[in-house]
Amino acid sequence: MAAIEEFKFSPSELQKRLNQLSFIFQSKQSLSLSRFNLVSDNGKTWFSCFVSSWRGPIRVFMVLLLWLCLIGESKGEEAQNLQRYACEDVLHYYAPVQDLKGAPLMEKLHSIVSGHQALRYKEVWDAREILDAADVDNPETSSEVIEIYTLRAVPKSLAGKPDGWNREHLWPRSYGLKDGLSVTDLHNLRPADVNVNSSRGNKYYGECAPKESYCIRPANKEAAPDTATDKERWAPPLLVRGDIARSLMYMAIRYGLHQPSGAPDLQLSDTPSMENGRMGLLAALLPWNEIDPPSISEQLRNDRICGHYQHNRNPFVDHPEYANLIWKIPNQPNSVGYDTFQDAWINEFHYNNKGKDRNEFVEVVVRESMDPSDFTVVLYNGSNGRTYMSLPLTNGRIFTKTSGGSGFLIYTAFVPLQNGPSDGIALASSKHGNTNFKVIQFLSYGGVVKAIDGPAIGSESIDIKLKETAMSSEYDSLGLEGDGTEEFRWKRFMGEATPGKLNQGQMIIKGP
Incomplete structure (x- = not known):
């Protein structure tokens, strides 16, 4: 008579192993499978398999082998789940960056997203057919993908073909992508x-006005109608400008620090450079990030890259506000003056707008106890580094004086300012000597200016990383926001210029 013995496993453990179990018993003539039953034991459901055998030792050995297989595979699945969990738990993923800003925030985000899973060439193609599928809810069965610059749905089968689609590096390889x-x-x-x-080629991202020379709209006869390009800039469709901005921001924090030898640290800038890995234009990307927030499809794409492919995330899709915390806060002290604002500073200005330039001005805030005759605003031409206008604060024909509260006065001059691409504004003081001026601030817009004359001679300006364009409104401006002088940061005010008044979101805390 054959011996009978019962072995109990949970249904989830044996569900995937039935084929294995069947194979074991069918391949051994000395073993036979009597029956499988679902039984209840103290409120728990078990899969009960009754095995009969004419040879007890073989039966014990085979069941032990199956048990080891179950345990080993179960542990492997647990390890795989733990590996994916880090980026899938979004709340904890970003916990280390709480309350950070500027360079410390960038450094911490770099450490979080680095070390991701590398993909092989074929894996990249396969992944894109899922990530960019036309049917975002059913990407595996979708037969089409969405092209980034045309926004057309095209067959997946045209991948890599001359009349089809290929893979576009939003941050071009020529701008520092080495490894x-x-x-x-x-x-x-x-x-x-x-x-x-x-x-598109190697053009950096930015907008050009239709009236500008060489500005073509659309950027290509097959591109979306709201695209544009000139000799250097490329403006993608409005619907994906935020998507592209956030992709470039990710690249800047992922590959902007601690790169291998021979690979430059990638940077976002208003002065792009292939040799130095600087991509732009930052002044365009920051507004794009705000105007075009992450869509559901962009968020799904981020989730799938995390869960199925690289196991990391794009922080700017989850937290678009990180962009302003990094790139709208100066990360370096003023190279020719105060490290923080004290008695006087450049507070707001407007220099470019659509059509004929109007309402151009520069505004300076000065502590009420200071002598205004000590201060002069000096304007610099970035193309040659020379001054083109000097504006003493005591010149009543140029400046109007209003109260800023908290013991400060606002001096505003409506004067024509040059449109860039890199022009500067210096604030100089003679309080340290009757004839020798000391530059306490030297700022620029659209790039860095190196002064070759005037009070800032031999100095380089600090680029505020913001600029206006030929599409700006005459009521736009670039100005400071924040509470207390040490918390001030530059912001682009769209339709909210306030010459002669404190800016929106700005508060001066009275000091000593």
């Missing part, structure tokens, strides 16, 4: 029409 990780990073790759991709 395999940066070249195959899915956060930087999108499908693009072959011809439109070729038209």
Whole structure:
């Protein structure tokens, strides 16, 4: 008579192993499977398999082998789940960056997103057919992908073909992408029409006005109608400008620090440079991030890169506000003066707008106890580094004086300011000597200015990383916001210029 014995496992443990179990018993003539039953034991449901055998030792050995297989595979699945969990738990993923800003925030985000899973060439193509599928809810069964610059749905089967689509590096390879990780990073790759991709080439992102020379709209006959380009800039469709801005911001924090030898640290800038890995234009990307917030499809894409491919996230899709905390706060002291604002500072200005320039002005805030005759505003031409206008605060024909509260006065001059691309404004003081001026601030917009004359001679300006364009309104401005002088940061005010008054969101805390 054959011996009978019962072995109990939970249904979830044995559900995936039935084929294995069947194979074991069918391949051994000395073993036979009597029956499988679901039984209840103290309120728990178990899968009960009754095994009969004519040879007890073989039966014990085979069941032990199956048990080891169950345990080993279960542990492997647990380890895999733990590996994915870090980026899937979004709340804890960003916990280390709480209350950080500027360079410390950038450094911490770099450490969080680095060390992601590298992909092989074929894996990149396969992933994009899922990540950029036309049907975002059913990407595996979708037969089409969405092209980034045309916004058309095109067959997946046209991947890599001359009349189809290829992979577009939003941050071009020529701008510092050297190692395999940066070249195959899915956060930087999108499908693009072959011809439109070729038209974009290595151009950096930015807007051009239709009235400007060489500004073409659309950027390519096959591109979306709201695209534009000139000799250097490329403006993508409005619907994806925020998506592209956030992709470039990710690249700047992922590959902007501690790069391998021979690979430059990637940077976002208003002075792009292939040699130095500087991509732009930052002044365009920051507003794009605000105007075009993350869509559901962009968030799904981020989730899938985390869960299925690289196991990291794009922080700016989850937290778009991180962009302003990093790039709208000066990360370096003034190279020619105060490290923080004290007795006087440049507070707001407007220099460019659509059509004929109007309402151009520069505004300075000075402590009421200071002698205004000590201060002069000096304007610099960035193309040659020379001064083109000097404006003493005591010149009543130029400046109007109003109260800023908290013991400060506001001096505003409506004067024509040059439109860039890199022009400067210096605030100089003679209080340290009757004839020798000391520059206490030297700021610029659209790039860095190196002064070759005037009070800032031999000094380089601090680029505020913001600028106006030919599409700006005459009521726009660039100005400071924040509470207390040490918390001030530059912001682009759209339709909210306040010459002669404190800016929106600005409060001066009275000091000593």
